[in-house]
Amino acid sequence: MAKGKRYLTSMFMRYRSHYSSFRVLLILALVVAVLFIYKYHSNNRQTAVSDDDGRGDDIDKLMGEVVRKLNLQKPADGQHCAIPHLNSPAVSPGNASCRRIQPIRGSCQLANDMFLSTPKESCDHQQYQTICEYEEMHNAIKCYNDVCDPEKPVSIATTSPDLGTLHWRSLPSIAKLQDLLRNMIDPKSRQHHFGFIFIRCPKLRDEEEKDDEDDDESNTNDTPEYEYNNDDEAYEDDLILAGKHHLVGINVYQLLILPPKIINQKAVHTNKYIDVNVVMLDSISRHHFFRSLPNTVQTMKEINRRNASTVLDFELLQSLKGRTYENLMTFFAGEIYDVAKPFGVLDMPHKPLKTEAMLEQFKKHGYHTSWFEDLCWTWEWGLVKDLLAMDRDLELADRWKKFKDALQTARIDRYDVTLSSCEMLRVNHHHDPFHGPEALCYRGKHQHEYILQYVKYFQSTMAKLKQPYFNNLLLNTGHEDTGRRVQTLDDALADYVEFLTKQENTLTIMYADHGNAYGEFIEKTEEGRIELYNPFLIHHSAK
Structure with a gap:
């Protein structure tokens, strides 16, 4: 045989x-x-x-x-199928003894057919309306009177420091909202926030719309009146499901991203400190990075061409396992997982992720540490699970306390904008982003646009205050079965990479933990299984 x-x-x-x-x-x-x-x-x-x-x-x-x-x-x-290179092939050593296995013939055409044959998804089906905006240059807030009905109150939602979830409350006017926001961003104010605020207000309608509504009301006398509660987090889809069609479109919503609140910090940053910025894009192989993010790749090439900073492409990164936890444990603690003690995808790890093994060293030198991700902490994935802080049998206040205690043990100071993810996932009718939607949108913008905006505010603020930091950003845009949603990240990531060229004394490590671990590509071709263990790794060093 x-x-x-x-x-x-x-x-x-x-x-x-x-x-x-x-x-x-x-x-x-x-x-x-x-x-x-x-x-x-x-x-x-x-x-x-x-x-x-x-x-x-x-x-x-x-x-x-x-x-x-x-x-x-x-x-x-x-x-x-060609192996992609950030730099020209002539730059790569021609006598290298270790090379990536030659891609299987025909797999590139299959990948193009599966991933690039149709336009990428967008959030154009939603309208982004600006109720208030933050002006970074002047650290100022400006709210507008042409969006909300001035005769009705405005509702805002901030994260409760006792529960870790949104708390809605009402303000009498746009002017009061503007005063509140200005106080929140005032460096002298001690009012804490997590870097974002949700805003909701009744839409300003013209006379024709009001007349149409009056006609509708006169023709629907038998319809039970729905009294809108300012504490109600109802959105259009929820109203439709509840049969309250007459309320659809009556409100305007906005997620406003704010800079972080850093209170009473003495400047300690000198040239001997290097800010460390880690960006992990979950489930993106090196080949998939190049095929799915052409604008980002082109921006990196242009940065090298004009010598604005240095972008290095490490072509031979080997993933340890097709799952995030094991790769993060090795990254932060240098520990290799024990093959004799496996655990299932839905099981809790045997021990918490030891981020403190690395972050404690930075804390000793005065660094601020932060961890931002696009998952909801009240669900069953992400940092709350990796730190063994997930216990859905507890009351919400106790769950939040347990998670905060775990963050402190992990030596993570800030979680901030991550807390906006629960609401953005909720309005998309998903608990997590692993099986849709095709584009994760909130009011005309992708979820990752909001998060990257906050990260830019965070880095700029820390640089202005001369505070050294270690930041870890984890985005799951590519962690889903179609392999296409990651394309929606391209424009925002290219813009972020360009932003990094202006961040002095900053080392950015951008990488993936592994390639896509499920979906049609890995099922149809061996190349998908090869890509699973060949993620990308790029270092960006500002001048």
Whole structure:
């Protein structure tokens, strides 16, 4: 049997480069014939493995494997798939002894068909309306009177420091909202916030809209009146589901991102300190980074070309496992997971993520530490699980306290804008972003746009106050089964990379923990399984 397998494998390797239709048919016919003979003899000798042990018949497996490889290896364009490079190939050492395995022929065409054959999703189906805006240059807030009905109150939601969830309350007017926001960003004020505020107000309507509404009300006398509660977090979809169609479109919503509140910090930053900025994009292989984020790649090339800063592409990063926790544990604590003690995807890890192993060293030198992600802490994924702080049997206040205690042990000072993720996921009718939506939008903008905006405010504020920091940003835009949603990140990430060129004494490490671990691409081609363990790694060093 083993001899027969070696013969078939040898035959396949010898002929796999010949791809005319006649040769493929001939090879397939020979394979089937030989396999039939071996199966006949193996059955007579009763040497085939029994299905009772769960492994199935070796010959059947071999036959399926060879046929599958013949199908997958056939290229659509007749050419090998190129390995992408950030720098020109001439820059890469030509005599390198360690190289990435040559991509399987035809896999690039399959990837293009699956990922790039249709336009990327957008948030254009929603309208972004500015009730208030923050002006970074002057550290000022300005609210507008042409969006909200001035005769009705305005509602705001901030994160409760006791519960970690949104708390809605009412303000009498836009003017009062503007006063509140100005106080929140005042460096002398001690009013704490988490870097964002949700705003809701009744939409300002013209006379024609009011007349139409009066007509609607006169024709719907039998409809029960719905009294809108300012504490109610109802959105259009919720109203439709509740049968309250007449209230759809009556309100305007905005998520306003604010700079972080840093209170009474003495400037300690000197040239001996280097700010460390880690950006992890979950589930993006190196090839998928280059195929899905062309604007970001082009921006990096332009940065190197004009010598604005230095962008280095590390081409041979090997992932330890196709899951985030194990790779983060190695990154922060240098620990390799124990293969003898596995745990399931839905199980809790055996021990908490030891971020303190690294962050404690930075804290000793006066660094601020932060961790921002796009997951909801009240659900079952993300940092709350990795730190073993998730316990959904507790009351909400106790859960929040347990998580805050875990953050303190992990030596993480700020979680801030992450707390806006619960609401953005909620209005998209998802607890997490791992199986949709195709674009995670809130009022005309992608979720990652809001988070990246806050990260830019955070870095600029820390630089202005001369405070050294270690920041870890984790985005799951690419962690879903279609492999396409990551394209929505391209423009915002390219803009962020350009922003980094102006951050002095800052080292940015941008990487993925692994490639996409599920979806059609990894199911249809071996290249997807190769990409799973070949994530990208890029270092950006400002001048």
